[in-house]
Amino acid sequence: MKTPATSCPIDHAALKAGACPVSPRAAAFDPFEDAYQQDPPEYVRWAREEEPVFFSPKLGYWVITRYDDIKAVFRDNITFSPSIALEKIIPTSDEANAVLASYSYAMNRTLVNEDEPAHMARRRVLMEPFTPEALRHHEPMVRRLAREYVDRFIDDGRADLVDQMLWEVPLTVALHFLGIPEEDMDLLRQYSIAHTVNTWGRPKPEEQVRVAHAVGNFWQLAGKILDKMRKDPSGPGWMKYGIRKQADYPEVVTDSYLHSMMMAGIVAAHETTANATANALKLLLQHPSAWREICEDPSLIPNAVEECLRHNGSVPAWRRLVTRDVKIGGIDIPAGSKLLMVMASANHDQRHFEDADALDIRRDNSSDHLTFGYGSHQCMGKNLARMEMQIFLEELSRRLPHMRLCEQTFTYLPNTSFRGPEHLWVEWDPLQNPERRNRALLAHALPVRIGEPSAHAASRSVVVESVTRLTDDILRLRLKSPDGRALPRWMPGAHIDVECGHPDVSRQYSLCGDPDDAQTLEIAVLRDPHSRGGSGWIHDNVRPGDRLKIRGPRNHFRFDESARRAIFIAGGIGITPIIAMARRARALGIDYELHYSGRSRRSMACLDELSALHGDRLRIYAGDEGRRADYAALLASPADGTRIYACGPTRLLEALEHCCAAWPEDALRIEHFHATRGSLDPAKERAFEVELKDSGIVVQVPPDQTLLAALRGANIDVQSDCGEGLCGSCEVRVLAGRIDHRDVVLTRAERDANNKMMACCSRAACGRLVLEL
Known part of the structure; x- marks a missing residue:
């Protein structure tokens, strides 16, 4: 007999003791409770720490709570099908289903819940409007709308930011992006809420019929808008772009897909951004020091956006269907099981984010969050959302830096997957508005970082x-x-x-x-x-x-404190990192010697300090005194347990690499001042392609473009900073193919391993690479 979805998956008859292994806390799990809505990561802390994969009898789902497990599920969209992502999480009544049928409601597959191979075929065809370059022309409109809405309440001293700005502006932006006329905005708002409740909520039986009527009307309105677009699909807008693409790819972009995506797109492009911004502002105002910092230094805003999405995102959970028997976190999950992945919990996993519960707007890996998902189904509109959030935070922090939260009780629409406060009341003293004293501040605007996670931009x-x-x-x-x-x-x-x-x-x-x-x-x-x-x-x-x-x-030039002996070699200003290393070796009692070369003693920094601290362990080679270091003799015989640390001019470092050819691979560790490669010369480069294993796409890299630029152009998140192969921030993992390394970060052993590269400068030494992206 088939087991009902909401019953326990364990065969109780086979249990000798007769006790159900589903723990009491797992049995009590209910994502529709207010405690989950108020703080999803805290609500499942017990699971994240003690029972990371558990079955919820109330929901009929296996619940996944840790970062690595959820990312692994997102990475494999064959074993873990997205087909149930838009399925009603709680089945509706026959009466409500009849109401939906009366509107000819036929919500079908969209990019969100489409299996392969149809999904990637559609995604490739429809991706271009979401790329960073294509999104840039929306920035002036978003900024204009944000300023206009702030103008409406700037002198009031009090506002509900959700009602008075954060719902309507993202909706207007969403309509513009989709190419939909700005009509019936209030009605669309009601329909959007109804769609959320219908799909991810638990409406009471008496509410289901009312919700069904709203959803049915939403469906019919989407169809009318689509019919109007078909008559003239020219001009901007993603839906019009899709209609034009249908002419070229009718088997990929179908009629049923367009109708379903019209309705789903309004919710996806609007509600998530509105909620995310409300969550972010609430969080920042609850941490006044963080709010003050972004008011004083707007360059922190891009990373603050990523940290707010991590700490308090608008999509706390998502769903997948298991297509074969599999293990997740060591737990056997049978085929046919449904998964609820609590990304809000993953984003607070101490195993991936240090001090995960703290709000740190300078956190290096904030953009690792899973709020947008990961892999081939990662949110296509992520960079539109980032752009809007950056502009909202910039405008409000510039114009209302003295804004504070009012005393209030925050309420949330009960559902599993979309979360933001229904109201966000703030107050301020209008007499303290900065623009009353300085109207010129309205003339300034920071460039928005589109498609570039700013882990290293947090100054x-x-x-x-x-x-x-x-x-x-x-x-x-x-x-x-x-x-x-x-x-x-x-x-x-x-x-x-x-x-x-x-x-x-x-x-x-x-x-x-x-x-x-x-x-x-x-x-x-x-x-x-x-x-x-x-x-x-x-x-x-x-x-x-x-x-x-x-x-x-x-730090990409780390000192190995477990070494038995250290040889420090510095040329000129290369002494700077060596100073701290030698001091540390001395403090730890490691046997060491320090060799320091320069043109003259007058040109060599910190000689007196170094001599006082290191005494006979310091060897000085001043060129004008005729002293030259004989590194060939010094390094002639490899010594076990010895590490060599060197920093200085390129000629010195190349000579040391030659002297250490017989030493173990990682005995010599080098810090460079400059990258050895200049800008790309297309005449000397060759094109190559990269397969992005997790995203399911292939990207072409032409001779005049870096891998980093090509990845960003394909809407793939890659961090970066120096752009010269010096800092190591753009490292990507390589699964297959030979690499032409051009950075000065990786050690010889790391290059020989051929499993990572710097996207800003390195290229393929063959025609094709496979990356873990």
Whole structure:
């Protein structure tokens, strides 16, 4: 006999003790409870920590709560079919179904719930309007709407941001994006809510008929709009784009698909963004220090958006159908099972996000969140949502930095998968509005980061405590926090990125201070005679008391504290990362020696400090004294347990690589000042293609384009910072194909392993690569 979906999946007759193995907390799980709506990650904390995969008898679903398990499910859309994503989570009554039938309701497959091979065929055909380049022309409209709506209440001193802005603006943007006239907005809002309740909610029997009428009307309205578009499919709008594509791909873009997508698209493009922005503002205002920081430094907004999507996203859970017997998190899940993946829980998983419950708007991996899903079914509209959220936060933080939450009880529409406060009351003193004193602030707007997760764009302000001249052309800058707070911890070998007069001009400088000093960071900057706006700007402009923007610290030149012996080699300004390493080796009692070369003692930084600290372990080679280091002799015999750390000019590092050819692969570890490759020369490059295994698409990389640019053009999220192969932030995993490595980050062993590359500069050494993206 077939087991009902809502019954326990365990065969009780086979249990000797007769006790059901479904735990009491699993049996009590109910995502329609207010506790889940108020705080989904907290509601399932017990599961995330103790029972990450459990069966919910009330829901009839297996519930998945950990990051790695949910990402693995998203990665495999064959074993885990998306076909139930839009299925009613609670079956409706026969009476409500009859009402839907009376409207000829026939919601069919869309991109959200389509299986392969139909899904990817449609996604490829319909993707272009979602690419970052295509989305840019929507930015002026979004900003204009945001300002117009703020204008309506800016002098009132109190507003419900949901009712007065955050619902209508995303709906208007969604209609424009889809190509739908701005008519019957209030009616569309009601229909959108009804569709959410009908699909993901648990309406009471007496409510089901009313909801069914609204959904039926929504269906018919979508059909009327579509018929009107068919008469003239020219002009902008994704639905019109789809109608035009139907002429070329009638078997891919079908009539039933277009009608279903018209209705689903309004909800997808509108409701999620409205809820996400309301969640973000609520969260930031509940953390006044974070709100104050983005008001003072709007460049933090892109990463703040990612962190808010992680911490308090608008899509807490999604669904999949298991097509074959499989294990998830060590638990046997039979074919035919239904899964509820609680992404809100995954986004708070300590195994992936350090101090996951904290709001950290500078978090390096915020954009790893699963709020948009992952893989071939990742939300196509993610970058439109990011753009809107950035603009909303920028406009409100600029014009109402003194805004605060009113005392209120937050309510949510009970459902499993879409979440945002129904109201968000805020208040402020209109007399303190900044634009009353400075109308010019309305003329400014930050460029929106579209399609570029900003994990390394989260800058922080620091104050220059002191500027010390170490040599004629080397300055040491001592930096501290403006508010006296501790600065980020770092380990020897780390560097920071310093904005040199402009957000687009940043340079990497190694930290050379004491890692145990939590109050300050120190860098030493050599004036480069060929400066492109970095070192020259610092030498000419930076003075004590100035504020600088920095990013990091980050570390791709880590010191191995388990080594028995260390040889440190520095040339010129390459001494900067070595200073902290040698100090650490001394503190740990590691046997070490330090070799330092320069043109002259006058040109060599920190000689007195190094001599006092390291004594006979320090060897100085000053060129004008005729002293030359014999590294061939020093490194002639490989020594077990010895690590060599080197930083300096390219010629020195290349010579050391030659001297260490017989040493174990990772004995020599190098930090470079500059990338060895310049800009692409299309005449000398060749095209290649990359298969994105998790996304199910193939991307062509022409000779005049980097892999990073090609991936972003295909709407694939890849982090980056320096763009020169120096920082390591754009690393991607390679599953197959040979790599032409052009970075200066990876070690020799890492290159030989052939399983990762830097997307900003490295290319294929063959015609095709397969990436884990």
